[in-house]
Amino acid sequence: xxxxxxxxxxxxxxxxxxxxxxxxxxxTRLSVERTMMSWIRTAVALxxxxxxxxxxxxxxxxxxxxxxxxxxxxxLYLGLGLIFCGIMALVISIWQYRWILRYMWSGDFARIAGMxxxxxxxxxxxxxxxxxxxxxxxxxxxxxxx
Numbered sequence: 682x683x684x685x686x687x688x689x690x691x692x693x694x695x696x697x698x699x700x701x702x703x704x705x706x707x708x709t710r711l712s713v714e715r716t717m718m719s720w721i722r723t724a725v726a727l728x729x730x731x732x733x734x735x736x737x738x739x740x741x742x743x744x745x746x747x748x749x750x751x752x753x754x755x756x757l758y759l760g761l762g763l764i765f766c767g768i769m770a771l772v773i774s775i776w777q778y779r780w781i782l783r784y785m786w787s788g789d790f791a792r793i794a795g796m797x798x799x800x801x802x803x804x805x806x807x808x809x810x811x812x813x814x815x816x817x818x819x820x821x822x823x824x825x826x827x
Contacts, residue, residue, distance in 0.1 A: 706785070706793045713781050717805045720774030721812060724767040728816045731763025735823045757827050764823065768816040771809050778806065 738756035741747050750756065786794065 702793045706790065710785060710794075713778065713785070714803060714805060717774055717778045717809070720770055720777075721805070721809055724770040724774070724809075724816070725812060727763050727767030727770060728812070728819055731760040731765075731767065732819045732823065733760075734763065735760035735826065739826065754827065757823065760823050761820065761827075764816055764820045768813055768820065771813045771816065775806060775809050778809075 734756050738750060742749070784790070
């Protein structure tokens with residue numbers, strides 16, 4: 682028996698299968714998808730911006746009358762850092778996405794879902810992995826310039 686004023690852990694997390702709880706589960710599932718897409722958008726921006734910085738300063742050398750940068754390797758290192766941050770954002774986002782989905786499909790929550798795991802597959806992880814490969818390609822392409 683629990684102390685007075687507290688409820689046992691099992692009754693706090695009791696899951697009732699109702700239409701409200703099912704639609705709440707669906708809203709949460711779609712929120713997880715939106716969060717993953719936000720991670721992807723941020724990672725693409727980081728990778729693209731890092732690659733653009735490197736390319737801009739590489740082309741700046743060819744412009745007549747342009748002042749050379751004070752630290753010539755700084756744009757390369759900044760670009761590599763941004764590309765690396767974008768790749769790591771994708772790695773972290775995939776890990777977070779899969780962890781949350783495992784939790785949502787576990788135990789009593791699976792009853793609320795009302796469908797099997799196979800019933801709600803999205804291409805978001807495949808897109809993240811593809812973008813991670815593109816980021817790695819950009820990283821090693823820039824690394825060759827150093």
